Amino acid sequence: MENYTTSTAFLEALQEAGVSYLFSNFGSDHPAMIEALAQAEKEGKKLPKVITCPHEMVALSAAHGYAQVSGEPQAVIVHVECGTQNLGAAIHNAWKGRVPVLVFAGTSPYTQEGELLGSRNEFIHWIQDVPDQRGIVRGYMKYDNEIRTGTNVKQMVHRALQIAKSGPKGPVYLVGAREVMEEETTKVNLNTELWEPIAPSAIAPKDIGPFIEDLRKAEHPLVVTSYLGKNKQAVEELVKFCDKMAIPVLESVPNYMNFPSDNPLHCGYQWNTPGQNDLLSKADFILAIDSDVPWIPFKNKPSKNAVIYYIDEDPLKEGMPLWYIPSRRFFAADAETALQQINDSLSLTEINERKIEQRRKEIKDYHLQQRQEQEEAEKYPEEALTPEYVLASVREIVDEDTIVTNELISSYQASYTHLNMTKPGSILGSGAGGLGWNGGAAVGAKLADPTKTIINLAGDGCYMFSVPSAVYWVARKYDAPILTIIFNNRGWNSPKLSTLGVHPDGVANETDQFFVDFTPHADLSKIAEAAGGAYARKIEKPEEMKGALKEALDVVRSGQSAVLDVYLPAIKKNKFEKENEEHATV
Structure with missing residues (x-):
C-alpha cells in the first residue's frame, strides 16, 4: 500500500486476530483510520467490515452479542472521551458479563500548530481534551493502554486481545492520538499462534478427593449455576455429572441455557425470589459453579449445615467490594475442565446406587410438579x-x-x-x-x-x-x-x-x-x-x-x-x- 500508517497496521492486526467487524461511531479523531479503510477497499485489501452504529450503546451491545454467539471478540470504534462515555451501561455489561471485546477510542491531538500530520484544526480538540480519558473506563476493563507508535501497534493489539480472551474474559481499551494514528510506519508480521489466550485453569488434583468424599456423604446434594452455559461443552459435563449422581440443578439469575429444562433433574429458576427455595434450604451439599449470585441470603439461602463448594474462574470476585458465601473451598477453575476432573474421579469411585435411584425418583416428582404449575400459569x-x-x-x-x-x-x-x-x-x-x-x-x-x-x-x-x-x-x-x-x-x-x-x-x-x-x-x-x-x-x-x-x-x-x-x-x-x-x- 502507498501509505502504510499506524492505522493500517492496527486494522491489519485486528484482521489477523480474527476480528470480522468494526462496530463504529467515527469522529474527528479517526481521519487516519477512515483513510486506511478507504484505501484498503480501493485496493481490494481485506480488513474487518465497518458496521456504522448511530449510537455507541448499540455498537458495544452488538459486539457483545456477536461474541456470545461466535466466541470471537470484535472491535468497537468510538471517538475520544465523549464517545467513550456514550458507551455507558454497555461497558458495565461487557465487564460483568465476561465478554471479550476490544474498544478503541482516539484522543485529542497533542500538537496545535501543525507540527505533525493530524494536529489540532477544530475547536472540539480543546474541549474534548481531558486529563485521564482511560480512567473513565479503567474500572470496567481487563486492560487499557495507549498506542504511542506504529512500530509495535500490532503487538499491542494482539496482547490486548490475548487478555480479553483469557478467562475470565472481558473488554479491553486502547487509545491513540491523531498524530500517532497518522504516522507512517513499517509493516510488521507476527506469528499469531504466539498470542493465544491462557489455557483453562483446573482444580488442584489433591483437592478432588475431599470434594468427592463430601459429595458421597450427601443425602440432598444440589447444583446452583448462572452462566456455565457460556461454554456449550461445560453443559455436557454438567449433565453427565448430575445424571450419574442424581443431583438436581437450580438456575439462579441465569443468562445462558445452563442445563436442559426437559431433564428431570432440572428444578427451576430463581431471580429476586421473595421466599425461601425449599431445595436450597434442604440441601446438605451444594456445588455453586459459575454463579455470581447463587442466592440472595436476605430471604433465601442454604442451611447453616450445608457443605458448599464454589467453582468459578474468578472465585474471589475482587471487582465486587461486598461479596461472600460460606463455602468450604473456593476453586479458581474453568467449569468444563473442573467438571471433567470430577467426572473422571467419579468413574473410579464406589457409589450407593440404591440411594441415588431413590433420590432420582424424588427429584423427578419435584420436576413434574413444577411443570404442572407452569402449565396452569x-x-x-x-x-x-x-x-x-x-x-x-x-x-x-x-x-x-x-x-x-x-x-x-x-x-x-x-x-x-x-x-x-x-x-x-x-x-x-x-x-x-x-x-x-x-x-x-x-x-x-x-x-x-x-x-x-x-x-x-x-x-x-x-x-x-x-x-x-x-x-x-x-x-x-x-x-x-x-x-x-x-x-x-x-x-x-x-x-x-x-x-x-x-x-x-x-x-x-x-x-x-x-x-x-x-x-x-x-x-x-x-x-x-x-x-x-x-x-x-x-x-x-x-x-x-x-x-x-x-x-x-x-x-x-x-x-x-x-x-x-x-x-x-x-x-x-x-x-x-x-x-x-x-x-x-x-
Whole structure:
C-alpha cells in the first residue's frame, strides 16, 4: 500500500486476530483510520467490515452479542472521551458479563500548530481534551493502554486481545492520538499462534478427593449455576455429572441455557425470589459453579449445615467490594475442565446406587410438579394478556435454529420458566444490569450466525434504553433482521417492585405514587418502523397473540425486522396522576 500508517497496521492486526467487524461511531479523531479503510477497499485489501452504529450503546451491545454467539471478540470504534462515555451501561455489561471485546477510542491531538500530520484544526480538540480519558473506563476493563507508535501497534493489539480472551474474559481499551494514528510506519508480521489466550485453569488434583468424599456423604446434594452455559461443552459435563449422581440443578439469575429444562433433574429458576427455595434450604451439599449470585441470603439461602463448594474462574470476585458465601473451598477453575476432573474421579469411585435411584425418583416428582404449575400459569387468559401466556406462545415458534436474546426484567424469572430452553446457546442475557443491551445484542447475534432466527425479548423500559432508532436502522442497513417482542406494561414495574420489597407498607404504597408510569404512552413499535422499515404491530388482546407471532416470524424470515408491542396490564396510575389527567381532559 502507498501509505502504510499506524492505522493500517492496527486494522491489519485486528484482521489477523480474527476480528470480522468494526462496530463504529467515527469522529474527528479517526481521519487516519477512515483513510486506511478507504484505501484498503480501493485496493481490494481485506480488513474487518465497518458496521456504522448511530449510537455507541448499540455498537458495544452488538459486539457483545456477536461474541456470545461466535466466541470471537470484535472491535468497537468510538471517538475520544465523549464517545467513550456514550458507551455507558454497555461497558458495565461487557465487564460483568465476561465478554471479550476490544474498544478503541482516539484522543485529542497533542500538537496545535501543525507540527505533525493530524494536529489540532477544530475547536472540539480543546474541549474534548481531558486529563485521564482511560480512567473513565479503567474500572470496567481487563486492560487499557495507549498506542504511542506504529512500530509495535500490532503487538499491542494482539496482547490486548490475548487478555480479553483469557478467562475470565472481558473488554479491553486502547487509545491513540491523531498524530500517532497518522504516522507512517513499517509493516510488521507476527506469528499469531504466539498470542493465544491462557489455557483453562483446573482444580488442584489433591483437592478432588475431599470434594468427592463430601459429595458421597450427601443425602440432598444440589447444583446452583448462572452462566456455565457460556461454554456449550461445560453443559455436557454438567449433565453427565448430575445424571450419574442424581443431583438436581437450580438456575439462579441465569443468562445462558445452563442445563436442559426437559431433564428431570432440572428444578427451576430463581431471580429476586421473595421466599425461601425449599431445595436450597434442604440441601446438605451444594456445588455453586459459575454463579455470581447463587442466592440472595436476605430471604433465601442454604442451611447453616450445608457443605458448599464454589467453582468459578474468578472465585474471589475482587471487582465486587461486598461479596461472600460460606463455602468450604473456593476453586479458581474453568467449569468444563473442573467438571471433567470430577467426572473422571467419579468413574473410579464406589457409589450407593440404591440411594441415588431413590433420590432420582424424588427429584423427578419435584420436576413434574413444577411443570404442572407452569402449565396452569400458561392457560389462555380470557381478559388481558399475561407474561406466562405470551412466553408460552413464543416457545411454540422457537426451533433448533432460534436464538433468544432476553432482557425482560420484572418478567425475568417467568421468561426462563416458560420458555423452557433445552439447547446450549439458545438463549442469551447480558449477564449484567446495564439496561438497553437487547437490541444491539440481537443484531450482533444475527451477524454472528445469519442462519439463525433471532427473537428479542424486552420490556418497554429496556426497549427504549436500547436506542431503537439506531438498532433497527443498523438491522436494515446490514441485512440483520430480528423479531422483537415488547412486554409493555407502560411503565417501569421493577422500581415499583423494589420499593415494595423495602417499604411494603410505606407512603408510596399508600398513595400508589411510584413515579414509574409512562404517560402519555408512546407507540413503541412505530419507532422501529420509521427508523428501520420494520413491520410494526400492537397486540392488545389474547386472541391476537399467536397469529401475530406467526405473521411476524414470516416477515423476519423474509428479511425484514418486526416489532410486536404486546400490551400487558398497565402499571396503575396513582391518584394524583389520575386527577391531573382528568383536569387536563376537562
